[in-house]
Amino acid sequence: MDFSRTHFELFGLPTAYALDRDKLDAAYRELQNAVHPDRFAAQPESEQRVAMQWATQVNEAYQTLKHPVNRGVYLLRLQGIDTLDASNTKMSPAFLMQQMEWRESIEDARAGKSVTALDALSDELRAAHRRIEAQLAELIDAARDFAAASEAVRQLRFMDKLIAEVGDVYEELES
Template sequence: MVDSCFRCGAELGAPPALCASCGAVQPFRADLSLYAVAGLPETYDLDVQTLRTQVLALQKGLHPDRFANAEPAARRYSLEWSTRLNEALAILRDPLRRADYLLQRQGVDALGEQVKVADPELLMTQMIYRERLEDLVAARDLSGMEALRQEVDTAATGVVQRLRRLLGVLPCVEPEAAGAALRELQFLDKLLGEIDRREEHLQNA
């Protein structure tokens, strides 16, 4: 299906936000994925710099200030597109949120509150990491905390690589494995944040 401008009928590019022929901002389409909004192919292995460049260019052309004197509909359309572009950038640039979004797109809610997964290996990993962190904090061992942070960061990078493989073909054919990887990445991300906070607290104490 080829999108056409509601005003002049010209064929629209991707995303179908602005008409290159007459300059009209197009009605926002709620059915578009965040990838389509950003004008990018739907893939987990996404180049974040390309995403950022693409979204910033689109935001510049669709900024509500450019349509301040336009008719109310055009102002509304530009605001809707701009809001959705902000959402696309925030979600798709983050490996955790991007994976969650792609799984949600195929009906897999791996991080939902109703998901009760007893993963003994992950639970043991969580316990070991947290005990190590508490010991380092108690000893005020900043160099040890930095080493732990690097170790956790390396582990998170490994999980992202696993997600690249699992989500390399969409829809994902191993949703349970992808969900498990996503939960592991969520834990590691939270742990990195906790390490940074505890490290900062010790430095300022």
């Protein structure tokens, strides 16, 4: 096996944001089965070490590609763009305003102990997440507008944090 292959090449998938999750899962299971360290238990230590390295790489590649934000970050990194650069905080004013409104809604639901409000907000956030994912696929795969895609990745990261925050409020209200 070649350690220099991209995650997409490793799984035999096209280098694209939009991917077939079933194919990714199937390729992962197949590779995991082939490189699992237990299969090399009777082999020399050097082969066991290589198998462990492969298993680690396969797991890391799978985790990267299955998560929308990580997949976007990885694809942009392949283009030489670091979306996680702390100095790159550009975000559209409309998105920033929307994010502030969502945060206020989270606080209102927390203060009002309203599971109904959290349910509605959770649905809204997940729908917005899906829209941004679709936009990101368009920006990377079709338009190849990597600058705009970088902002979309940052927006998805914000959305993940908001969705997690809603989950935290659900837990607070349950206890």
